[in-house]
Amino acid sequence: MTQYRRLPQWFLNAALVALLAMLLYPLxxxxxxxxxxxxxxxxxxxxxxxxLRVGNVSSAFGSIWRxxxxxxxxxGVGTAGMLLIASLSAFTFARMKFFAKEWLYMLVLALxxxxxxxxxxxxxxxxxxxxLLNSYWALILPLVTGGPIFGIFLLRSFxxxxxxxxxxxxxxxxxxxFKLYYRIAxxxxxxIMGTLAxxxxxxxxxxxxxxxxxxxxxxKLTIAAGLLISFTGQYTSNMPVTFGGYLxxxxxxxxxxxxxxxxxxxGLLSTAIKL
Amino acid sequence: MASGPTLLxxxxxxxxxxxxxSPLFLxxxxxxxxxxxxxIYHSFFDWDSVGKAVYVGLDNYRELxxxxxxxxxxPTAFLILVPRLIIGIVVPLIAAEMIFNVRQKRLQxxxxxxxxxxxxxxxxxxxxxxxxxxxxxxxLLVALLRGTGLIAPDRVIDWLGSxxxxxxxxxxxxxxxxxGTSVLIYMAGLMNISSExxxxxxxxxxxLLRRIWHIDLPHLMGQVRFFLIFGIIGGLQDFGIxxxxxxxxxxxxxxxxxxxxxxxAFTAGRMGYATxxxxxxxxxxxVLSLIAYRGMKTETN
Numbered sequence: 001m002t003q004y005r006r007l008p009q010w011f012l013n014a015a016l017v018a019l020l021a022m023l024l025y026p027l028x029x030x031x032x033x034x035x036x037x038x039x040x041x042x043x044x045x046x047x048x049x050x051x052l053r054v055g056n057v058s059s060a061f062g063s064i065w066r067x068x069x070x071x072x073x074x075x076g077v078g079t080a081g082m083l084l085i086a087s088l089s090a091f092t093f094a095r096m097k098f099f100a101k102e103w104l105y106m107l108v109l110a111l112x113x114x115x116x117x118x119x120x121x122x123x124x125x126x127x128x129x130x131x132l133l134n135s136y137w138a139l140i141l142p143l144v145t146g147g148p149i150f151g152i153f154l155l156r157s158f159x160x161x162x163x164x165x166x167x168x169x170x171x172x173x174x175x176x177x178f179k180l181y182y183r184i185a186x187x188x189x190x191x192i193m194g195t196l197a198x199x200x201x202x203x204x205x206x207x208x209x210x211x212x213x214x215x216x217x218x219x220k221l222t223i224a225a226g227l228l229i230s231f232t233g234q235y236t237s238n239m240p241v242t243f244g245g246y247l248x249x250x251x252x253x254x255x256x257x258x259x260x261x262x263x264x265x266x267g268l269l270s271t272a273i274k275l
Numbered sequence: 276m277a278s279g280p281t282l283l284x285x286x287x288x289x290x291x292x293x294x295x296x297s298p299l300f301l302x303x304x305x306x307x308x309x310x311x312x313x314x315i316y317h318s319f320f321d322w323d324s325v326g327k328a329v330y331v332g333l334d335n336y337r338e339l340x341x342x343x344x345x346x347x348x349x350p351t352a353f354l355i356l357v358p359r360l361i362i363g364i365v366v367p368l369i370a371a372e373m374i375f376n377v378r379q380k381r382l383q384x385x386x387x388x389x390x391x392x393x394x395x396x397x398x399x400x401x402x403x404x405x406x407x408x409x410x411x412x413x414x415l416l417v418a419l420l421r422g423t424g425l426i427a428p429d430r431v432i433d434w435l436g437s438x439x440x441x442x443x444x445x446x447x448x449x450x451x452x453x454x455g456t457s458v459l460i461y462m463a464g465l466m467n468i469s470s471e472x473x474x475x476x477x478x479x480x481x482x483l484l485r486r487i488w489h490i491d492l493p494h495l496m497g498q499v500r501f502f503l504i505f506g507i508i509g510g511l512q513d514f515g516i517x518x519x520x521x522x523x524x525x526x527x528x529x530x531x532x533x534x535x536x537x538x539x540a541f542t543a544g545r546m547g548y549a550t551x552x553x554x555x556x557x558x559x560x561x562v563l564s565l566i567a568y569r570g571m572k573t574e575t576n
Contacts, residue, residue, distance in 0.1 A: 098289030145302030274497025
């Protein structure tokens with residue numbers, strides 16, 4: 001093998017480390033910024049220093065815990081509903097024979113091509129008509145109704161790739177369709193469902209436009225909207241506390257990431273997302 | 276006529292599948308199919324924020340295509356979209372190739388995880404951090420330029436406040452632009468190329484760049500298409516930067532159609548006019564992604 005034609009490994013690693021350092025620097029900047037005093041921040045904001053001022057983080061926590069709680073609730077309920085509907089529907093499309101199957105499937109996929117720009121305003125008016133504005137429903141329902149679309153796209157091809165024998169053996173034992181779904185299909189798709197769940201939770205964490213529009217009562221805002229509308233305005237002059245808030249806002253995602261990044265990476269690497 | 280079961284019989288024999296699909300379609304019909312229809316319908320109405328709708332025919336469209344703010348917002352959208360789209364497709368590909376070519380498996384999986392790490396910060400936080408980096412007097416960017424002597428130590432640069440700098444600043448935002456999820460999607464594609472293909476190309480003496488160009492790229496076209504289409508769909512509608520950082524300014528220099536729609540609906544209360552903008556955007560996005568899809572398809576065949 002012609003080794004000289006390859007990039008030398010040390011060079012590749014050095015370049016990657018440099019790129020990752022640039023990518024991650026803003027995160028580090030926020031992290032150590034959150035633990036500095038006002039004075040230290042003004043003088044040495046670009047690198048970490050001691051002592052750590054934990055007070056920033058706890059006062060930031062005091063003003064945003066409510067948003068965090070709301071987000072956990074909304075994302076939790078919404079994601080559970082999404083996974084249930086997405087996996088059951090994808091299983092049906094992948095494993096059952098029925099009339100107008102491909103036609104219905106295209107009807108679902110076509111929704112991925114409908115831009116939010118077209119639906120934002122009429123969607124808002126719809127929630128208004130149902131009197132759902134300013135309630136948790138306005139935040140949860142979009143996750144449960146629109147959320148499964150991408151999941152079905154992802155899960156259907158996954159279910160189709162499961163060898164037929166798995167299902168046929170169970171069918172011999174007299175298992176009916178629903179049993180095939182929760183006994184065989186569900187356990188096999190846990191990693192990819194993990195990927196989907198992470199995507200949806202991260203999505204809910206990041207969403208600020210819809211909560212900003214639909215939720216008038218600040219007590220019900222989710223984290224991104226809460227940070228944007230009320231928190232940053234409150235502490236404009238105190239950067240360390242602001243960064244403390246960013247840090248607290250990220251902690252649940254950091255935990256999620258720590259425990260699930262293997263699933264997420266595996267899930268993404270095992271499915272072909274392409275057109 | 277009597278060839279096979281009737282339509283009703285076919286539907287009846289599919290009842291179980293339909294039952295399984297009913298939760299999905301119940302939600303879709305109400306919250307996903309109805310709003311776009313309602314949007315197009317109400318683009319012909321004077322629709323206020325209370326819900327009162329008066330039919331006005333094509334008036335909204337006539338007004339829109341004479342509306343300077345709207346017309347000027349279209350080139351702005353493309354000035355922002357095109358470079359960001361290219362960056363969003365090319366840079367993760369380069370990063371994926373780099374990580375893929377790392378020999379040591381443990382290092383490789385460490386890179387895979389690290390590249391994803393930025394998703395732990397909510398997107399708003401990312402934007403707000405960049406606001407800090409772009410601070411005219413004390414931001415990281417001016418500090419770096421001062422430190423390296425590229426600008427005078429007392430120079431102030433208003434990256435987000437000057438009409439000339441705002442678009443490049445928006446494009447530069449997020450540097451080094453390595454989207455972790457995109458990198459992994461590319462890597463999945465690279466891992467699917469059989470190692471025999473790669474090895475035989477190496478035996479033929481193909482260098483790294485030739486291998487990437489002749490083997491990897493053609494295999495990754497599906498992924499590139501995915502990023503291109505959804506990049507167009509997502510990019511043309513995005514106005515997060517306008518909401519969080521610029522409010523469309525300075526002046527109208529960062530107004531894009533989607534942001535204008537938002538302003539018309541939620542500050543001016545002109546729901547009908549806003550749905551007109553939404554409908555025009557839908558048509559434009561549809562045509563553009565179709566062209567992109569067709570163009571890419573023939574290119575690979």
